Amino acid sequence: MTIEGRMASIHEPRMHSMCGHDPQEAEMFRSILSRIGDKWSVMLVGMLHEGPLRFTELKQMTSGISAKMLAHTLRQLERDGLVEREIFAEIPPRVVYRSTPLGKSLAVPIMAVAEWASAHQAEIAGNRDRYDAVPDSGA
Amino acid sequence: MTIEGRMASIHEPRMHSMCGHDPQEAEMFRSILSRIGDKWSVMLVGMLHEGPLRFTELKQMTSGISAKMLAHTLRQLERDGLVEREIFAEIPPRVVYRSTPLGKSLAVPIMAVAEWASAHQAEIAGNRDRYDAVPDSGA
DNA sequence: TAACCGGGTTACGTTCACGTAACCGGGGGT
C-alpha cells in the first residue's frame, strides 16, 4: 500500500465495505438502500419520528399519497421492524402507527443524507442544467 | 409545545425538514434519494472514491452489472456532477472515470447509512423472517 | 333510508428500472 493509500485510509471512509463481501449481505444492503430511495418511506419515518399517528392522519399530512401506497409502504416498514402497528380494540376500532427504536435509530444517518442533499441540492440542480444544456449529452 | 416535545426537539433530528417545504425542493430531494436507492450508484461511487477507474475495470469489479446499466448509471452520476469522465486522446483512446469533490463529500453520509445498514442487517433480516412467517401477513 | 368515516383491498394501467442479446467502429494480435 502506498503512502497516499495509507493516508487516505485514515481520513476517508472505506467505501469498499459495501461492495465486495458475500452476495447475501450485498443484497440485504441493497434492499435497505432501496427503502430509503423509494418515494414515501423516508417521509413516513420522518413523520412518525415525532410521534405516533393514525392512518388517516398520515394520509392527510403526506400530501399526494394514495391509500394504496400508504398501506403498502407502512407494511414494508412494519415488515422491516422500523414501524409498529397497533390496533385498539375499541368501538370504533382505531389503528396507530409508531416508530420503533430501530426506526428512530435509522433517522440519524437518514438525517445526515438529508442534510447533505439539502446542502448540495442547488449545486446538483446547476450541474444537471449544465449537463442537459450541452447538445451532445442531452440530445 | 409540551415539555417532552421540547426535549425531543433538542435531542432528535428534525425530520420534518424534508417533507413539507416547496414541492420543487421536495422533488429535488426525492431525486437525490432515488440515486442513492438505485442498484449501482452507491457501489460505483464507492469504487471511484478510492481512485479513478476505466469503464472495463468498473465493469469487471462490479460483478453482475451490464454494459448498458454501467454506462447509464455513470451518465447519471456525471450529470449530477458526482463523477467526472475524462477521455484521453491517445491511440488507442482511453476513458477514465473519477469521483469529484462533490462525489467524495457524498461518501460521508452514505457511509453513515452503510454503517447503520451493516449494524442492523441481521436484526432487519430477522424482522423480515418473523413477519413473513406470520400467516395473516405474508400469505 | 341514505350518506359518511376509518382503514383499508382489488383491479387496472402506465412508467421506469433493470436485464439480455445483438450490434458497431476503430485498432491490434496471429
Add this chain to the structure above:
DNA sequence: ACCCCCGGTTACGTGAACGTAACCCGGTTA
C-alpha cells in the same frame, strides 16, 4: 482473413413502483 478488445448503443422484454378509481365492512350520523 479472422476474431478480440474497448467503450459503448440499440432493440426488446420483464417485473416492480406508482397512480387512479372503485369497492368493502362495521359503525355512526342525519
